[in-house]
Amino acid sequence: MSLIQIRAPDAAPNHHDCHGATPARTRRGLAMQFHIALAGSGPDLERFRGAMAQRDPAALVDRDPLGQHLRVSASLSSCELQDAARSVGWHLADDQIVPQASTCCGGCGG
Secondary structure (H helix, E strand, O other): OOOOOOOOOOOOOOOHHHOOOOOOEEOOEEOOEEEEEOOOOOOOHHHHHHHHHHHOOOOEEEEOOOOOEEEEEOOOOHHHHHHHHHHOOOOOOHHHEEEEOOOOOOOOOO
């Protein structure tokens, strides 16, 4: 018996402002982790987490201990991150969002 590899099509962006957006890529594939540079105090973190959870229930958002950036893990494009920020009144410029290389070892099968 042989296995057949099946590749699911890339998911279409799920928010109206992101039609046609391409997910951020790193050298090893699609980015799922981002650093967002903070200019000033940044957004209300709980409101931003709520906006992210509406788009990806498994999203994780925290502030770097030095307070210079937010760390985001989510299955979203950069454009969708910007939409989440906009929904809580925070404008994110493209250059504030820095895709990070994956730290996934594949051990959990995810």
